[in-house]
Amino acid sequence: MIGDLLEVRGVKFASISSGIKQNNALDLSLISFTKGTQTAAVFTQNIFCAAPVIVAKNHLNSNVKALLINSGNANAGTGQKGLEACLKTCEIFAGKLDINSDQILPFSTGVIGQLLPLEPFENNTEKLVDGLSSSNMSDVSKGILTTDLVEKSCSISFVINGNNVTLSGIAKGSGMIRPDMATMLSFIVSDIGASKEELYDCLDIAVNQSFNRITVDGDTSTNDACTLSATDQSSVQLNDCKEEFQNALNEITKILAQMIIKDGEGATKFVEIKVGGLSSVDDCLEVAYTVAHSPLVKTALFASDANWGRILAAVGRSKVDGISIENIDIFLNDLQIISSGEISKDYTEAAGSLEMQKPEITIRISLGAAHTSESVWTTDLSYDYVKINAEYRS
Structure with missing residues (x-):
């Protein structure tokens, strides 16, 4: 069952406005686990990883x-002082x-290169901890x-042998999105x-x-992380349902990943680049990312120009x-543009323009007879993307 955000036994959440952001928005969050919880995590491969990633x-x-x-603050590019501040927040x-x-x-996300203030943490410890509740995941x-x-x-x-198993996940990400582990923050x-x-x-x-498999702009952030925690509160062990659990986890991460693309900074199009026919997964992905990262392709998508x-x-x-x-x-989509390296005899500019005007587009590229196929999800490149990132620190 996929639906509204469900409570997970053994986990509590809280989020408050602490003053890190200047607009009184929620900016400081806590997730606590019951005894016996196990957690795995993966992080950015950017060598200039942020202090919280190191810690x-x-x-x-x-x-x-x-x-x-x-x-509101990435605590990245802050050197030894950033590490000390991060350790202090944990203390x-x-x-x-x-x-x-x-x-x-x-974990931190926001502007790079600014020291993390400790006062929002010191002044709100009791408020945040006292606010922990199993029903507050949406706030986080x-x-x-x-x-x-x-x-x-x-x-x-x-359901496994009459027992419910629940997975719930949240994510953030809109710009500086290019996978090299997982480009965003996500907590499952x-x-x-x-x-x-x-x-x-x-x-x-x-x-x-x-x-x-997602990219907005080709930039790998300094702060990316994805965690998976298991509380052992369902009376079901992973060994009893490996396939069911993996399928559910795959579905959650795919849904969250596509949500990030659909919320890409300034995005007006959700685009799947699907490449097949080559002998290896890596080759298919290389072609897909080359197309997905092309500024000329991305601006044509924004203009609905069948170029x-x-x-x-x-x-x-x-x-x-x-x-x-x-x-x-x-x-x-289903309209063939190129056939055997040449423009398809059935292709018309009018038909191509009609497909490019759609909010969701699949660019399917076949390069041979091999059965390998891989997809990458991306966006167009709009005026608003430039505006958002030009004014990000304003």
Whole structure:
């Protein structure tokens, strides 16, 4: 069942306005776990990773009891002072939660290069902890947003031997989106029983078919992270339902990933680039990302301009050996543009323009007879994207 955001046994949430943001929006969030919870996480591959990423990686070696998330300040590019501030925020909340500071995973999102103020953490510890409730996940989904226009959340439940298993996830992300792990923040919780190793295996599979298949602008953030926590409160173990759990996790991450694309900064089009026919997954993805990252393709999408030559040129410059012109077929949705490397005899400019005007477009590229096929989800590139990012710090 996929529906409204469902409560997950063994998890509590809280989010408040602490003053990190200047508009009184929710900006400081806490997620706490019951005893016995296991947590896995993956992080950005950007070598200039933010202080909270460094600290969270180290704290994962402990028995994680809580996640502490702030928006409005990335605490990235802040050097030793940023690390010290991040560690201090964990210490501040550890005392109130009666846990060790290394049992808290910190996360930050917002402007890079600004020191993280400690006062919002110090002045709101009691308020945030006292506000913890199993019903407040939606508040946290609001509290982690930056340039996002909408919340991103999803829940799935299924039944094993008469017992309900629930997964609920939230995410943020709108710009600086290019997967290299998972480009955004996402927090997924379940009441399944599982070891940390099992969770890592599941998370790796899910991330690679969802968050690692999205791109808005080709930029990998300094702060990206995705966590998966299992509270063991459902009377069901992962070993009893590996396929069902993996399918549910895959679906949640895919839905959240596509929500990020649909909320891409200034986006007016949701675009799937589907490439098949090459001998390897990597080659298919190389072609797909080359098309998805082309500013000329993306601006044509924004203008609803059926300038198919831009797509063809992007395919031709992708770093893939062995592409033969005579094997190239390209479709806009179900409309064939290119047939065996040449414009299709049935193609018309009017038909192409009609397809490009649609809010959701699939660009399907076939490059051979192999059965391999991979998809990447992206957006167009609009005036508003430039405006949003030009004025981000204003």
